[in-house]
Amino acid sequence: MSMTAYDTNSSVKDRAILVSLVSTVQKRSEAMAEYSLAELVSLAETAGVQVLETMRQNKDTPDARWLIGKGKVEELKARLDELGANTAIFDQELSGAQVRNLEEALDVKIIDRTQLILDIFAQRAKTREGIIQVELAQLSYLLPRLSGHGKNLSRLGGGIGTRGPGETKLETDRRHIRGRITDLKAALSEVVRHRVLHRERRKKTGVFQVALVGYTNAGKSTLLKRLTDADVYVENQLFATLDPTSRTMELPSGKEIVLTDTVGFIQNLPHDLIAAFRATLEEANEADLILHVVDSSSDMRSEQMRVVDEVLEELGASGKERLTVFNKIDLIPDSERVDLLTTGGDFIRINAYSDTDLERLRNAIQEKLMGDSKTFRVPADKGDVISLVYRIGDVVSNEVDGDEMRFEVRVNKDDYAKLGYLLAAYDEAKQGDQHRGES
Template sequence: MDDAAYDARSANDRAVLVSLVTSVQKRSEAMAAYSLQELVRLAETAGVQVLETMTQHRETPDARSFIGKGKVEELKQRIEQLEANTAIFDQELSGAQVRNLEAALDVKIIDRTQLILDIFAQRANTREGIIQVELAQLSYLLPRLSGHGKNLSRLGGGIGTRGPGETKLETDRRHIRNRISDLKAQLSEVVRHRELHRERRRKSGVFQVALVGYTNAGKSTLLKRLTNADVYVENQLFATLDPTSRTMSLPSGKEIVLTDTVGFIQNLPHDLIAAFRATLEEANEADLILHVVDSSAEMRSEQMRVVDEVLEELGAGGKERLTVFNKMDLLPPAEQEELLVADGDYIRITAYSDADLERLRHSIQEKLLGDRKTFRVPVGKGDVISLVYRIGDVLEGEVDGGDMRFEVRVNKDDYAKMGYLLAAYDESAAGERQRGEN
């Protein structure tokens, strides 16, 4: 489909956005309002014209219509007045709720999960990304087929119909299950190839650093600025979908691999996390995770919590991490010291500041390469000298009598594994012991 056809089709999506706030939800009014604002941005990212937002308060969701009969009538009136053709809900709907809402409102019904999946369908460019998105869409839609009656016959296209599209959804469940199995097999092959690349990187001894963070926190901008990479950078949600790896030089001259990953978001669909696990595994394999945070975001703490939860779910919660508070130039000076307090190691930067990027490179280097140590090794000990070069970054090396004397910035993990083999040659450790005895 050419761009003109796509733009014309997207322009037809005119939507009213609806959020339900219940007393059983473990979130504040501010969180609910932020989630609805985020839904507006998601809709706009998908090419939807947002006409109005509505909020309903109930004890619990209505089993039939989600928001209750009275609110459905009110929504119907607003849809007719505004000439909307779509209603987008901030929460996930069941198939029955979609069917009942379609019958009552006679417009396309989309929920938050389907909207996010639709955006991912737009963004997927590589074979891996396309497979992952279609797998997530089919996994989400399979149990809801009975609730998409009118949606499947709306030939105008637009949100909710990208990716698998109407033809696949109109086929029977058996065909969709077979397609899911086929996609999983294709994805397994992609995962196998990705693992081979990771294994080669591991064997080469190259450090791997993963950029993770909430969507639109500035990860792609950092990748581009740190590595001079030719990557797509745009101020929109999920501007980058497929992972991008580039080589980056540390101040010492040592090269590492820096990888950008897909952005996280509130209520990221579980089907999507499952499908994109192969992509997000980059965080698991990394020697260091850079958690990029939008300092100027109103709900910064909540965004950081979402990222922490997804990393825990991926099994990467205990990884070495450096929190990077980005976009400091957008935060009023009075708030910078007061608000930005984080656990663990963190650095405050502006991605467009060369000085800040240099400080970030030094911080990454310290995290990866650790402390400086001095080793004195007899010239004839070739295996030990080789180990010195493997265990860290040799800053200086000189002949001193019958020995080689090395100044080394030691990698903490490698030293923990193999440092005992160098203990007899560690001058810095001997010096520390002597100072302790004195």
């Protein structure tokens, strides 16, 4: 068991001791356990909680009644009373029965990691879509656990783990909550329908879509702001932004693309949350290019990258064209950069606040999006096709050749096929007109 104390001089309403169980039979490194608990501290502070102390227990298997052992529960009770804490936050997900048993034994509010993350998302959600998704995730999580929230129901009214659905919704019966979930899913389906329409409209215009993904606090929003002058909230905290933001960005060639910032990932991201935010995260699945932003200064960089890879695989986006962006390179000593940042695949190392690095990134994005040079011949009177050539590709040169325009265009293979299909359709229509004229 290990214990870490924190400053207790604060008027913050929620005063908590954080608890973590480390299984001695699971293959989880000591460093990972410490990192997970440190991350829980950051999550709690992000939610506005005053962290008084952290406790950790090494145990072969979780206790079915309290998660931690009976002796550890008694020790936790003594520390809660001694420090005047009113909340216990657990790093693992708790069952309804465990919540009820811990409430009875400790007489404080019991919150687990999942509830804490859901609460932070509830604080951050600003758009109608985000608010619907958070409430849906919270209710989906709470529904099977209502029997475990005995005393917690009397403690509601703004505390952590309760924002979003709120007091009145949690006190209603399961049938009412199921009805609310059904309504939320219907509302979310409508939002998703509109999002799909916008996405299809963007595709038809031939505009490239690039998605920023990465672990929370890796610097995605900072990159979006710096690359597009977007008016987005940037702060050094977990989940500083939640709702997806799309802005146009100009490549060095002058071609415009759409850059979208997605919600940050985190280890043990609640499954209900992944399900609720699937429509948002699918921006990555629909993108022509994924920019995987990594906090290169983090000691747990490899683990964070693994988490992002797992979520992308779950979304079906693991095979997408990708460029790994090692951000915050300025925080790593020069002597350590080569050893620390070796990786497979395409990557670039940058400082988001360096104009030179941002220009290198723009060129790297352009190189990934735009393929080899191809030659197209377009009837000179087909202005709509000529316009599409300029929108989809990077026109290197053009010249008039009789009644046709000849273009040399840098374009990726997907858009090359799209242009080829359109030109073939025009040729077929032209030949049909000639045959009708001859007959």
